[in-house]
Amino acid sequence: MPNGKHGDHPLTDILHWKIEVYSKEADELIRKIKSLSSDRELDQWWDKEIGWNCDPKTALQKAKDQYEKLMLRAKESGWETEK
Numbered sequence: 230m231p232n233g234k235h236g237d238h239p240l241t242d243i244l245h246w247k248i249e250v251y252s253k254e255a256d257e258l259i260r261k262i263k264s265l266s267s268d269r270e271l272d273q274w275w276d277k278e279i280g281w282n283c284d285p286k287t288a289l290q291k292a293k294d295q296y297e298k299l300m301l302r303a304k305e306s307g308w309e310t311e312k
Contacts, residue, residue: 240275251288258292265299265310 235246242248243256244263250256263271278291303310 239279239281240271251283251285251292255285255289255292258289258296262292262295262299265296265303 235242235248239250240259242250243259251259259275262274266274274295278295279288283291300310
């Protein structure tokens, strides 16, 4: 079970420790995804789409896709968002 230390889990490294995991751009998008989703939703997305062996290029594309999806959902729900 993850204990939250540096290197323990990619999401912990990105969100808590602010350590570059996939790329600066992908990691920033994942932080934005976190701000638009619940912990559970983020974990489910990461498990399904990114996982433990994702290459940086794929992670970036999947993060872009998820971010756009969440931004659309937020706008349709009447959230005030900044692009």
